Amino acid sequence: MTYRSQGARQLLLNAFKNPKSLQQLELHEWELLIRCTRSSKLVAALGKKIEFNCPEVVLPEKVMAHFQGAQQLVEYRKQLLIWELNRLNKALAALDVDIVVLKGGAYILLDLPLSVGRLLADIDILVDKKEIERVEKHLLAQGWQSAKLDEYDQHYYRTWMHEIPPLRHQYRFIEVDIHHTILPLTSRLHPDPERLLNDAISLDKMACKVLSPCDMVLHSSVHLFYDAELKADDFRDLVDLHELLSFFCQQSADFWTKLEARSEELSFQRPLYYTLYFSWQLLGTPVPNELLIRCKGRPLYLPRKLMEYLIPLALLPEHPDYPEKKVAFARWLLYIRSHYLRMPLHLLLPHLFKKARKRLEPVVT
Amino acid sequence: MERVWSIPENANIVIENWGENAIIYSSLSGETHLLNELAYEVLMLFQAGSETFTTLIDKLYTIFEVEDKADLELQIQKLMTDFENLGLIESTECEN
Amino acid sequence: MKIKDISFNLLARKAGGSRGLCVSIGAFVVRLRTQEKAFLRTFSLLYQDFQISTDELVDFHIDMRRPSGYRRWLKAQVIFSIDGHTPFEPFPLDHAMPLFEWGLNWCIARRAHQYLILHAGVVEKQGKAIIFPALPGSGKSTLSAALGLRGWRFLSDEFGMVRGSDGLLQPIPRPVPLKNESIQVIQDFSPSAVIGPLFPKTRKGTVAHLQSPRISVEQSRQLAKPAMIIFPLYQSGAETTFKSLAKHYAFLKLSSNAFNYEVMGLTGFERVRDIINSCACYNLIYSDLDDVIKQLDAMITQEGSDDL
Numbered sequence: 001m002t003y004r005s006q007g008a009r010q011l012l013l014n015a016f017k018n019p020k021s022l023q024q025l026e027l028h029e030w031e032l033l034i035r036c037t038r039s040s041k042l043v044a045a046l047g048k049k050i051e052f053n054c055p056e057v058v059l060p061e062k063v064m065a066h067f068q069g070a071q072q073l074v075e076y077r078k079q080l081l082i083w084e085l086n087r088l089n090k091a092l093a094a095l096d097v098d099i100v101v102l103k104g105g106a107y108i109l110l111d112l113p114l115s116v117g118r119l120l121a122d123i124d125i126l127v128d129k130k131e132i133e134r135v136e137k138h139l140l141a142q143g144w145q146s147a148k149l150d151e152y153d154q155h156y157y158r159t160w161m162h163e164i165p166p167l168r169h170q171y172r173f174i175e176v177d178i179h180h181t182i183l184p185l186t187s188r189l190h191p192d193p194e195r196l197l198n199d200a201i202s203l204d205k206m207a208c209k210v211l212s213p214c215d216m217v218l219h220s221s222v223h224l225f226y227d228a229e230l231k232a233d234d235f236r237d238l239v240d241l242h243e244l245l246s247f248f249c250q251q252s253a254d255f256w257t258k259l260e261a262r263s264e265e266l267s268f269q270r271p272l273y274y275t276l277y278f279s280w281q282l283l284g285t286p287v288p289n290e291l292l293i294r295c296k297g298r299p300l301y302l303p304r305k306l307m308e309y310l311i312p313l314a315l316l317p318e319h320p321d322y323p324e325k326k327v328a329f330a331r332w333l334l335y336i337r338s339h340y341l342r343m344p345l346h347l348l349l350p351h352l353f354k355k356a357r358k359r360l361e362p363v364v365t
Numbered sequence: 366m367e368r369v370w371s372i373p374e375n376a377n378i379v380i381e382n383w384g385e386n387a388i389i390y391s392s393l394s395g396e397t398h399l400l401n402e403l404a405y406e407v408l409m410l411f412q413a414g415s416e417t418f419t420t421l422i423d424k425l426y427t428i429f430e431v432e433d434k435a436d437l438e439l440q441i442q443k444l445m446t447d448f449e450n451l452g453l454i455e456s457t458e459c460e461n
Numbered sequence: 462m463k464i465k466d467i468s469f470n471l472l473a474r475k476a477g478g479s480r481g482l483c484v485s486i487g488a489f490v491v492r493l494r495t496q497e498k499a500f501l502r503t504f505s506l507l508y509q510d511f512q513i514s515t516d517e518l519v520d521f522h523i524d525m526r527r528p529s530g531y532r533r534w535l536k537a538q539v540i541f542s543i544d545g546h547t548p549f550e551p552f553p554l555d556h557a558m559p560l561f562e563w564g565l566n567w568c569i570a571r572r573a574h575q576y577l578i579l580h581a582g583v584v585e586k587q588g589k590a591i592i593f594p595a596l597p598g599s600g601k602s603t604l605s606a607a608l609g610l611r612g613w614r615f616l617s618d619e620f621g622m623v624r625g626s627d628g629l630l631q632p633i634p635r636p637v638p639l640k641n642e643s644i645q646v647i648q649d650f651s652p653s654a655v656i657g658p659l660f661p662k663t664r665k666g667t668v669a670h671l672q673s674p675r676i677s678v679e680q681s682r683q684l685a686k687p688a689m690i691i692f693p694l695y696q697s698g699a700e701t702t703f704k705s706l707a708k709h710y711a712f713l714k715l716s717s718n719a720f721n722y723e724v725m726g727l728t729g730f731e732r733v734r735d736i737i738n739s740c741a742c743y744n745l746i747y748s749d750l751d752d753v754i755k756q757l758d759a760m761i762t763q764e765g766s767d768d769l
Contacts, residue, residue, distance in 0.1 A: 027516065027517070027518050028518075030518060031518045031519055034518075035522065035544055038544065039544070060518065062517070062518040062520070063518065065488075065573075065575050066520070068574070068575040068625070069572050069573050069574040069575045070572075070574075072574035072575065072625070072724060072725060072726070072728070073574050073724055075726060076395070076574075076723065076724040076725075076726055079392070079395045079726060080395065082375075082393070083393060083394045083395060083452065086373075086393065086452060087452075090455075320522065320544040320545050321479065321522075321545075323545060377727075379727065379730060379731075381712075381734050381738075383707070383708040383709045386707070386709035387709070388709055388712050388713070388734070390727060390730035392726070392727055395723060395726055397716060397722075397730060399709060399713060
């Protein structure tokens with residue numbers, strides 16, 4: 001049996017939803033599964049999922065080799081992040097400022113199940129806007145350096161984005177992004193960062209804090225459905241959300257109610273709805289059904305149906321041998337959507353134009 | 366109050382000693398370092414337990430039988446700064 | 462079935478089809494898809510003794526295609542792509558072979574972290590392997606190739622693949638890219654050596670590939686135990702000189718020579734440590750291939766026999 005894109009998507013989803021079923025896979029299906037998982041940078045995560053959830057599944061030797069290779073890289077990145085967090089903690093301990101570690105860094109600090117096998121990128125921290133300059137200066141004085149950017153990018157970062165240009169320690173590889181809010185200033189949503197900071201949780205023996213479970217989910221939701229371009233390597237963000245939701249709802253019985261209430265406080269109902277819906281629909285997250293129906297962020301019928309069509313198409317990797325036009329189109333539509341949500345139109349068009357021109361420059365000159 | 370120095374809990378340090386030089390791997394930083402004899406001895410003392418600057422100097426003074434104690438103190442001061450920057454040791458303040 | 466066992470037409474039909482030509486290369490299976498006959502002809506010569514793989518999991522899905530769009534009319538070019546991604550700029554079409562080799566190196570070095578990957582040539586005799594770690598230009602490719610032509614088992618001229626789990630060396634006996642003067646050196650050294658077409662003006666000068674020795678290819682799934690590490694340096698006119706190396710120094714040299722030492726973390730440290738502890742370590746300066754091989758023959762027979 002040969003697979004085209006629909007089959008490839010099903011194979012991938014099934015592997016994450018029901019890893020036990022992998023026992024029945026034939027070698028050529030494994031091969032396709034690994035290719036699709038690789039497009040989403042999830043090879044190591046799948047390997048770990050199988051190892052933890054169903055160790056009885058016998059993996060073909062070569063499949064194991066792919067998992068090992070990917071896991072080695074993931075563990076290396078994780079170790080780099082732990083080391084960077086350790087150094088940041090040391091550097092910032094003397095500074096009396098609340099530092100909240102976001103995303104991957106927070107998953108590591110909390111030792112969440114999803115920090116195993118996930119390919120982590122850089123470190124993002126959130127600080128009060130009034131303190132950002134102090135934090136930046138403090139790190140610059142201790143060996144971190146500002147990324148070299150041209151004037152337009154500097155201006156773009158500082159004026160329109162929610163961060164200052166990334167810092168990197170002169171002897172290390174991990175970038176540290178300091179944010180003072182979790183969405184660009186130009187974005188259509190304006191969450192009050194103070195509320196996130198107030199609810200942040202202190203950690204044992206650490207100068208840094210992390211977001212509360214609800215805010216962690218909401219931040220990741222907003223990032224995926226309001227900020228990301230929604231292409232194949234964003235699928236792992238949905239897998240993250242699925243893992244976060246599944247973990248937190250087991251930790252506390254009233255998690256769903258709290259999450260819903262918090263989304264209303266922060267006006268994050270829409271991204272939360274998409275998260276709950278697609279995580280449930282694609283990955284089988286145990287989201288209570290009545291929550292999906294009564295959720296205030298549920299869009300009207302037509303836009304809802306459109307997103308229900310576009311999101312799986314764009315987010316899930318295609319069969320690498322059979323790229324589809326409709327997938328490219330769905331991704332293009334969602335790319336425009338993400339920029340539209342990020343910037344008002346009078347800023348968006350010049351920005352896209354400048355980006356396009358910069359991309360052409362080396363060819364022109 | 367004196368600072369007490371020790372190897373961080375989450376740092377697993379693997380040591381391979383070839384006579385006058387040792388190579389170590391620290392799981393916390395993921396880095397590999399080459400140690401000379403003095404640095405190796407200091408690390409071994411920390412592997413055995415935590416030390417203050419004074420207790421460390423006293424032990425090294427006995428091991429190496431140096432004449433110039435001031436020079437040894439200077440060397441160790443520098444070495445400990447290096448060790449701290451490499452994440453091999455960390456300090457806690459402790460009343461004793 | 463080997464590549465040389467089927468007709469070129471059938472080979473071209475396979476490589477041109479959607480299921481591609483799957484070839485077993487060391488521990489990996491590569492699926493190659495291409496319509497480029499000239500490239501495929503060179504490939505089939507250099508890889509003639511490699512097995513065509515069926516029913517195995519493919520590790521790398523590589524396409525060698527011409528660019529689409531306007532660029533195809535400007536200049537004949539070829540693009541290397543893996544799983545639909547194109548990590549490199551296009552090459553001139555007649556340099557497809559070096560591009561394929563280079564691209565496959567890139568794929569292995571980026572993904573295969575189940576191995577500590579040394580930048581080294583590897584050969585073996587009597588179950589004892591010698592690792593030649595070195596920078597390009599040190600002559601490690603020429604030296605490994607020459608040993609391969611004199612009855613040693615040739616494991617690789619580029620990748621010393623140390624298995625993370627047990628420290629054994631996985632062969633990947635691909636064709637050796639000989640550069641500039643080395644082409645003539647090997648031709649003179651062994652007139653029967655099969656060398657592919659010359660590719661002038663690559664990034665590394667003129668390149669031509671030496672066909673992999675048949676026996677080595679047939680034994681590509683047989684791992685080897687490291688017995689010696691020799692850091693070679695070719696110096697015109699120099700006498701063959703071996704100089705013993707201090708262990709800690711050899712450790713630093715070997716670990717900094719690996720492509721993925723940092724990525725391998727503790728496993729990387731342990732594998733390098735074990736190799737250093739179990740191997741004799743030397744620096745080698747040489748110019749005369751025959752003389753080095755004579756001495757290596759003697760050393761490998763000697764090596765380890767003291768322990769018996």
